Amino acid sequence: MKENLDINKIYKKDAIAFLKEVKDNSIDLAVVDPPYNLNKWDWDTFKSEQDFFNFTFERIDHLIPKIKKNWSLYIFNTPYNSAFILNHLKKKWLIFQNWITWDKRDWFSACKTKYTNAQETILFFTKWANHIFNFEDVRIPYESTERMAHATKKWILKNGKRRFPNENWKLCPEVWHITSERHKNKMNWKTIKMWHATPKPIDMIERIIKASSNKWDLVLDCFMGTWTTAVACKKLNRNFIGCEINNEYIKIANNRLKSI
Numbered sequence: 332m333k334e335n336l337d338i339n340k341i342y343k344k345d346a347i348a349f350l351k352e353v354k355d356n357s358i359d360l361a362v363v364d365p366p367y368n369l370n371k372w373d374w375d376t377f378k379s380e381q382d383f384f385n386f387t388f389e390r391i392d393h394l395i396p397k398i399k400k401n402w403s404l405y406i407f408n409t410p411y412n413s414a415f416i417l418n419h420l421k422k423k424w425l426i427f428q429n430w431i432t433w434d435k436r437d438w439f440s441a442c443k444t445k446y447t448n449a450q451e452t453i454l455f456f457t458k459w460a461n462h463i464f465n466f467e468d469v470r471i472p473y474e475s476t477e478r479m480a481h482a483t484k485k486w487i488l489k490n491g492k493r494r495f496p497n498e499n500w501k502l503c504p505e506v507w508h509i510t511s512e513r514h515k516n517k518m519n520w521k522t523i524k525m526w527h528a529t530p531k532p533i534d535m536i537e538r539i540i541k542a543s544s545n546k547w548d549l550v551l552d553c554f555m556g557t558w559t560t561a562v563a564c565k566k567l568n569r570n571f572i573g574c575e576i577n578n579e580y581i582k583i584a585n586n587r588l589k590s591i
Contacts (some may be wrong), residue, residue, distance in 0.1 A: 338549060342574045343581060346553040350393040358572075359463075359548035360399045362416055362539055362560050364407040364531060365390065374577070387412075388419050394553065401462050403428075403543040406454045407531070413452035420456050428462075429455040429505045433535065437511035453507075453539075468541040470500040485526060503542070507588035509535045530556065536563040544569055558584035565591050 336342070336352050346365075366375040368383040377383040389408070398404055404425065406416060413430070421427065431453035441447065509532050536559050544550055552560035552573040557580050564571040565588060575581055 336572065338570045338572050339561075339565075340572060341555050341558060341581065341584065342572075343576060343578070344574040345576055346390045346574060347393055349553055350390070350397060353397045353551070353572070355396045356399050357398055357549065358551045359402045360540065360544040360550045361394055361398055361404045362393075362536065362550060363394065363405065364529075364552070364554050364556065366528075366554075367409050367412060369409075383412075384415055384419075387416065388554065391416070391419065392423070394551075395425070395458075397551065398458055401459045402457070403462055403464075403541070404454075404456045404458075404547075405539050408452055408454075410452045412452065413454055417454055420454065425456040425458060426460060426462075427454075428457055429453075431455055432506045434506060434508045435511040436508065455543075463543055463545065465542055465545070466502060469503045469538050471503050472500050503538070507538075510542075528531050531536065531559050533559055533563055536560055537567060540564060540567055540569055555584065556580055558587055562587050562591060 342349055365387055366377075368375065368377050369451055370376045377386065390510045394404070406413075406418075408416060410432075417427065417495065419431070433453055435451065437449060437558065442559070487541075511532065540550060540560075540563050546568045547570060549570045549572060550560060550564050552571070554574040555561065555573040556577075558573075558575070561571045561584065564568075575584070
């Protein structure tokens, strides 16, 4: 890290200006939630689809050299946009690990000409095959508790072998059923205006950080929003660094961090 950049701090900068000041091979994990080009907010509106991808790819290209060899990159976006982002990352010789589907349990509208949009994509890439992945730290509960209770006593026959449920639960799959923040914070069964238009659930960011970093590692987010990544890092004893350009989000985020 350059001398003028301190860890556990968010800088009011554009992503490119910020990344130019970050030392190469200094970041253990990058969690990135860039614009989606949904044309609903000023910061998420572009003149054309090509302008959007130029914006996204330019920032990805500045980010990649900052990540250490055996560490990881997670990028959020729509499934459609993620198809193009995946292709770009492959051209940069990063290693594809997972196309994670986030089932948000959040139906924004009733579509009558296609299936209702109810998911987002998280691309998981690494720079090296021998990367950090703490699979034991992100196990999730079995869905059928009744079946698992029976299997604990009677076992399950699988591939001709007797198998018992793991007492630490099952390995995490690449489909994540995590309720969106706007539905978690309903009042009187109605969604309310949130502190940010598209906040990511803290438990989802914690899962990523637990899986792909260790204590005191340095996690980067160059689209911090209201600092959910920073909050998760503070709770999990990780260091963080990042940037955000919206003054209002920065004020909200500072209050969030003080409450931990």
